[in-house]
Amino acid sequence: MTVTPLVAKTCTPCRGGIPPLMPDEAAAFQKQVPGWAVEDEARRIERTYKFKNFAEAFTFVRKVADLAEAEGHHPDVCFGWGYATVSLQTKKIRGLHENDFIMAAKIDDLAENLSIGP
Numbered sequence: 001m002t003v004t005p006l007v008a009k010t011c012t013p014c015r016g017g018i019p020p021l022m023p024d025e026a027a028a029f030q031k032q033v034p035g036w037a038v039e040d041e042a043r044r045i046e047r048t049y050k051f052k053n054f055a056e057a058f059t060f061v062r063k064v065a066d067l068a069e070a071e072g073h074h075p076d077v078c079f080g081w082g083y084a085t086v087s088l089q090t091k092k093i094r095g096l097h098e099n100d101f102i103m104a105a106k107i108d109d110l111a112e113n114l115s116i117g118p
């Protein structure tokens, strides 16, 4: 069986009325994005990225925003001088969905391929 890496997938439209991932399912997805931490009893994932200064953090945040618009799945982002903290949850189900892990993988890819960093 071939497994498609998360980074190669596309977010599916978010809908309510489905159960969020169970903690063990979230833990299995998390292994594919080891830089991310599962928080709030598996209702959210979070990662902090470091940058050289405020401008580079903001450049990253803008690229994350473009990616979110393209995928139709939107993280909460908090940023300041030298850092950006990205938090993902599927709001409609107040918990985690595969979409959150797809976005996490794509954001990691974006961060790795930026010619900026700490």
Ligand SMILES: C[C@H](O)[C@H](O)[C@H]1CNC2=NC(N)=NC(=O)C2=N1
Residues within 6 Å of the ligand: 013, 014, 072, 073, 074, 075, 088, 089, 090, 091, 092, 093
């Ligand atoms: C119509 C559209 O798919 C929804 O409103 C999307 C937009 N982006 C979203 N992003 C996140 N993180 N959770 C959602 O439930 C969500 N819903």
